[in-house]
Amino acid sequence: MRKFSFPYRHRQIFMIPNRFGFLAVSLFIVFSLVAATYSNNLLFLLAFLHVSFLLVAILQTARNLRHIDIEAVQIPAGFPGETVEIKVLIKQNARAPKLGLTVFCEKSQKLIEELPEKDQKIITLLLQLPQTRGQHRLKRIGMGTESPYGLFYGWLYFKVNTPYFVYPRPVGNTLALLSHHQGSGDFSGLKNYQLGDSPQRISWKHSSRSEQLLVKEFKESAEPQCLLRWQDCLQTDDEGKLQQLARWIVDCEGGHFTYSLELPGANTTPGFDSGAAHFHRNLLALARWQVSP
Amino acid sequence: MSTFYFRPVHFISLLLALVPLLSELPKLTSWICTFVLLVYIGVVFLNKTSLPRWIPQMMAVASGLFFYSVHGTLLTPEAASSLMCVIVCLKLFEITNHRHMLVFILMNLILSMFYVLFSQTLTSTLFIFVNYFFFIFFLLFLHKQKIGLEKDPFSLRQLLTLETLVALPLLIALFLFFPRFTTSWGGFGAATTQAVFGFSEKMNPGQLMSLAQSDLVAFRVRMNGKKNPSPENLYFRGAVLTENKGWEWKSPERFFANSPRAVAEQESDYEILLEPRFEKTLFTLDPTQKIDLQPSHLKWTQTSDHTFQLRYPVQSKLKIKGWLSDKTESPIAPVRSELQIDPATSEKLRKLVTPWLSFAPQERLKAILDFYKFENFKYSTETPAYKTVDDFLFEQKIGFCEHFSSSFAVLARLSGLPTRVVVGFQGAETNPFDSYLLVKDKHAHAWNEVYLQDQGWIRVDVTALVAPARILQGALFNSQNGQLVNNTDAGFVYRIAMAWDAVNHRFSLMLMNYNLENQAALLENMGLARWGLGSVVKVFVGVMIVFALFFWWLARRGRERVDLLAKSYLLLNQRLTRLQVVRAPNEGPMDLRAKVIDAPLANTAEALKLIDRYIALRFGPNATAKDIHIFYKDVKTTPLRLLAPK
Numbered sequence: 001m002r003k004f005s006f007p008y009r010h011r012q013i014f015m016i017p018n019r020f021g022f023l024a025v026s027l028f029i030v031f032s033l034v035a036a037t038y039s040n041n042l043l044f045l046l047a048f049l050h051v052s053f054l055l056v057a058i059l060q061t062a063r064n065l066r067h068i069d070i071e072a073v074q075i076p077a078g079f080p081g082e083t084v085e086i087k088v089l090i091k092q093n094a095r096a097p098k099l100g101l102t103v104f105c106e107k108s109q110k111l112i113e114e115l116p117e118k119d120q121k122i123i124t125l126l127l128q129l130p131q132t133r134g135q136h137r138l139k140r141i142g143m144g145t146e147s148p149y150g151l152f153y154g155w156l157y158f159k160v161n162t163p164y165f166v167y168p169r170p171v172g173n174t175l176a177l178l179s180h181h182q183g184s185g186d187f188s189g190l191k192n193y194q195l196g197d198s199p200q201r202i203s204w205k206h207s208s209r210s211e212q213l214l215v216k217e218f219k220e221s222a223e224p225q226c227l228l229r230w231q232d233c234l235q236t237d238d239e240g241k242l243q244q245l246a247r248w249i250v251d252c253e254g255g256h257f258t259y260s261l262e263l264p265g266a267n268t269t270p271g272f273d274s275g276a277a278h279f280h281r282n283l284l285a286l287a288r289w290q291v292s293p
Numbered sequence: 294m295s296t297f298y299f300r301p302v303h304f305i306s307l308l309l310a311l312v313p314l315l316s317e318l319p320k321l322t323s324w325i326c327t328f329v330l331l332v333y334i335g336v337v338f339l340n341k342t343s344l345p346r347w348i349p350q351m352m353a354v355a356s357g358l359f360f361y362s363v364h365g366t367l368l369t370p371e372a373a374s375s376l377m378c379v380i381v382c383l384k385l386f387e388i389t390n391h392r393h394m395l396v397f398i399l400m401n402l403i404l405s406m407f408y409v410l411f412s413q414t415l416t417s418t419l420f421i422f423v424n425y426f427f428f429i430f431f432l433l434f435l436h437k438q439k440i441g442l443e444k445d446p447f448s449l450r451q452l453l454t455l456e457t458l459v460a461l462p463l464l465i466a467l468f469l470f471f472p473r474f475t476t477s478w479g480g481f482g483a484a485t486t487q488a489v490f491g492f493s494e495k496m497n498p499g500q501l502m503s504l505a506q507s508d509l510v511a512f513r514v515r516m517n518g519k520k521n522p523s524p525e526n527l528y529f530r531g532a533v534l535t536e537n538k539g540w541e542w543k544s545p546e547r548f549f550a551n552s553p554r555a556v557a558e559q560e561s562d563y564e565i566l567l568e569p570r571f572e573k574t575l576f577t578l579d580p581t582q583k584i585d586l587q588p589s590h591l592k593w594t595q596t597s598d599h600t601f602q603l604r605y606p607v608q609s610k611l612k613i614k615g616w617l618s619d620k621t622e623s624p625i626a627p628v629r630s631e632l633q634i635d636p637a638t639s640e641k642l643r644k645l646v647t648p649w650l651s652f653a654p655q656e657r658l659k660a661i662l663d664f665y666k667f668e669n670f671k672y673s674t675e676t677p678a679y680k681t682v683d684d685f686l687f688e689q690k691i692g693f694c695e696h697f698s699s700s701f702a703v704l705a706r707l708s709g710l711p712t713r714v715v716v717g718f719q720g721a722e723t724n725p726f727d728s729y730l731l732v733k734d735k736h737a738h739a740w741n742e743v744y745l746q747d748q749g750w751i752r753v754d755v756t757a758l759v760a761p762a763r764i765l766q767g768a769l770f771n772s773q774n775g776q777l778v779n780n781t782d783a784g785f786v787y788r789i790a791m792a793w794d795a796v797n798h799r800f801s802l803m804l805m806n807y808n809l810e811n812q813a814a815l816l817e818n819m820g821l822a823r824w825g826l827g828s829v830v831k832v833f834v835g836v837m838i839v840f841a842l843f844f845w846w847l848a849r850r851g852r853e854r855v856d857l858l859a860k861s862y863l864l865l866n867q868r869l870t871r872l873q874v875v876r877a878p879n880e881g882p883m884d885l886r887a888k889v890i891d892a893p894l895a896n897t898a899e900a901l902k903l904i905d906r907y908i909a910l911r912f913g914p915n916a917t918a919k920d921i922h923i924f925y926k927d928v929k930t931t932p933l934r935l936l937a938p939k
Contacts, residue, residue, distance in 0.1 A: 020392075023396075023399060027399065027402065027403070030406075034406065034410070036473075038370075039473070039587075039589070039590060040410060040413065041413070041468075041804045042409045042413040042418060042421070043410065044468065044471065044473070045418070045421075045468055046405060046409055046425070048463075048467035048471065049422070049460075049464055050402075051467065052459075052460040052463040052464045052467065053429060056456045056457055056459060059456040059844065059847060060451065063456065096450070096454075099436075099451065100436070100439075100440035100442070111440060111441075113440050113441050113442045146436065147451070148436060148452075149429070149432040149433060149436055150395075150432060150435065150436035150439060151432065
């Protein structure tokens with residue numbers, strides 16, 4: 001999670017009456033017009049009572065949004081267009097509990113029913129990642145409330161400016177090495193042919209004896225290792241090469257190979273490994289490649 | 294399901310808004326509302342079933358048509374509030390979700406608005422405050438329900454805050470300084486399609502008798518700097534009736550002409566605070582020369598026979614300021630209608646007056662009065678239904694003031710004296726605490742005015758002749774013992790009621806009197822006299838600016854407080870950066886500390902001490918606000934220098 005060094009700044013709170021609030025405000029106009037028509041002072045009193053309350057309601061709604069801060073935001077990296085879950089740490093520093101806060105970010109929103117006094121809470125929001133590779137920033141997270149009366153909707157924005165990364169889109173050729181790697185090693189047995197098996201591995205000799213097509217299986221002598229290299233990509237442009245590498249990484253992870261990535265200009269190589277962490281580390285390296293921090 | 298949203302506590306709020314309003318409306322409205330509520334309780338609330346939506350909707354439309362046919366319009370307060378009451382009750386059937394519930398509580402608030410149109414007493418003020426409290430309470434409650442926070446739903450914690458306290462002075466300031474301009478739609482909401490006949494524009498036997506049973510207050514009178522008049526002088530004129538047919542008396546067709554406002558050179562002699570009765574007739578203490586009205590937008594006409602009539606019936610309290618006449622002006626001669634005789638008058642009656650016709654007018658009047666005096670007439674509220682005047686005068690001889698005044702007028706006219714019937718009120722109760730007069734419905738009365746050549750119009754009250762106690766002691770006929778009894782109770786309950794009435798009356802006057810002129814007077818008292826009437830607007834704007842500033846300050850007060858410790862640390866970093874000790878973004882205070890040790894500073898110890906103090910305050914226990922404040926000062930003032938180059 002990214003911590004902010006200086007979260008203490010004044011934020012503009014916006015406020016509009018909601019649909020019911022509009023009704024309530026127009027009731028004030030009705031009250032005062034009728035009061036003026038009939039010169040009815042008691043009705044004026046009711047009208048002023050109403051408008052005083054509405055003003056107080058505005059103040060209280062605004063107060064419900066104060067002394068709250070977003071302490072940290074965590075946005076995982078992901079593929080273009082993917083929807084990821086982002087985590088937001090919300091902390092309040094007021095002496096009273098906050099009611100009915102809606103935290104929203106783009107099209108996703110989440111309601112916090114109650115945030116007790118001087119308490120914090122981690123909530124999850126959804127974020128659809130952009131279509132382009134590289135570093136992006138989530139500019140702001142909004143927070144709105146209608147509490148305590150449900151007459152006015154007040155909202156404000158936290159300028160979080162949190163960076164996050166989008167991997168290259170995994171497109172390109174399949175890993176050419178796959179077939180070679182699978183073909184190596186010692187013969188271990190036969191299995192039924194399935195769509196996708198290499199036709200070179202069909203054992204015609206065995207198949208002719210049985211009713212089905214049979215495929216030779218080889219026991220892998222050692223963990224197959226793939227070195228995914230920049231210069232192996234056939235694409236001419238950088239983005240294309242990155243997309244190809246991403247494709248290979250996805251293929252390797254799918255095939256449970258250990259793999260390593262070599263990028264020009266990257267001074268550290270992650271080394272041969274596999275698993276989710278390694279997978280994301282390599283993709284992140286692609287996402288960050290030649291991106292100014 | 295509707296029962297999910299509707300709880301018994303909502304019934305309380307509905308009844309609190311509904312019942313006071315219904316008490317001001319015709320009984321029929323109450324019956325309709327009761328019926329609808331009973332259906333709701335029976336069908337929906339107890340059995341947890343619901344009616345198809347079109348049934349309540351059709352009922353709403355039907356009641357709209359019904360009230361339209363009864364009142365001739367839906368724009369009078371009475372018609373509109375009757376309809377509103379029924380619609381609010383019907384709304385119950387529709388409540389199935391949160392939004393309906395919100396609309397429902399808003400409708401309850403509108404009921405308060407209608408109630409205030411009818412009643413402007415201390416009690417009604419309390420009522421609207423209670424209703425408004427319920428409104429806020431339900432807003433809170435419903436909102437918590439909406440966000441799914443059902444825990445302690447009745448807590449008012451959100452309500453009782455500093456901001457709420459601001460509402461009260463704001464309310465007072467708005468009330469005092471909001472300029473009371475009146476709109477020019479004074480006639481808006483008046484029934485124009487249907488003529489409204491109050492008892493005082495037409496008289497039929499039985500009309501006043503039914504009023505005599507009622508203990509409701511018609512109006513209250515305060516004499517300005519004068520003693521209350523003695524009972525025999527307490528005649529409040531309402532309308533003058535001249536057109537006679539049998540027992541029926543009607544006021545003549547009149548054309549409305551705006552009467553000029555009375556120029557107040559001196560204080561009025563009396564003030565009448567008229568309860569809302571939805572009639573055009575204004576009541577004035579006899580003899581009144583001119584009047585002024587409040588609310589001031591109302592238009593009225595003063596007729597040649599000194600009655601006062603509103604242009605439109607008004608359904609709110611109004612105040613009449615009256616100036617008594619000193620009887621110096623020349624009397625207005627009678628017109629033909631004041632001698633009109635019903636052609637159906639019997640021969641027997643004509644024969645009765647024949648002997649008096651030769652007398653002088655004065656003598657003729659005396660002869661008629663003697664007829665009543667010596668013919669053993671009885672005063673009672675229980676009278677036979679007389680078909681003709683003859684039945685009363687010659688047979689039964691038991692009558693109420695209507696019979697006396699009506700038959701007198703017939704006799705006097707037959708004998709050639711211009712006569713008219715006056716309806717209004719006679720007598721009053723005096724409030725023991727505030728010495729104003731309470732005129733109740735039971736004081737309704739009818740009497741006559743006779744024109745004598747040398748005296749002008751004089752008041753003649755035959756009832757006073759037959760039953761002096763009715764006039765002098767305000768005694769009323771008691772049907773139990775057949776006697777005239779002064780049943781004004783002076784017991785404990787009566788005294789309490791009177792004390793409450795006195796408080797309420799004062800409050801009503803205070804509330805009513807507050808108009809643009811009074812606002813100007815208030816400012817005058819505050820020392821802003823020279824500004825004139827326009828100053829009300831200026832002061833209002835000024836006061837609102839003060840409040841706006843106050844709100845702004847309140848909003849500012851609530852801004853995020855700057856973390857002083859963070860601010861101090863940033864300042865320390867800035868100062869060290871100037872001395873080439875730069876902390877990278879990823880480095881913490883310990884890294885900074887290490888850099889300070891390496892840096893060529895003249896006072897490394899002080900710098901280290903500051904960093905150590907920061908670490909202790911930020912990460913250690915028991916950091917008080919005072920410590921942080923001292924630390925901030927120290928960061929600002931501690932001298933930090935580079936070593937002087939050798």
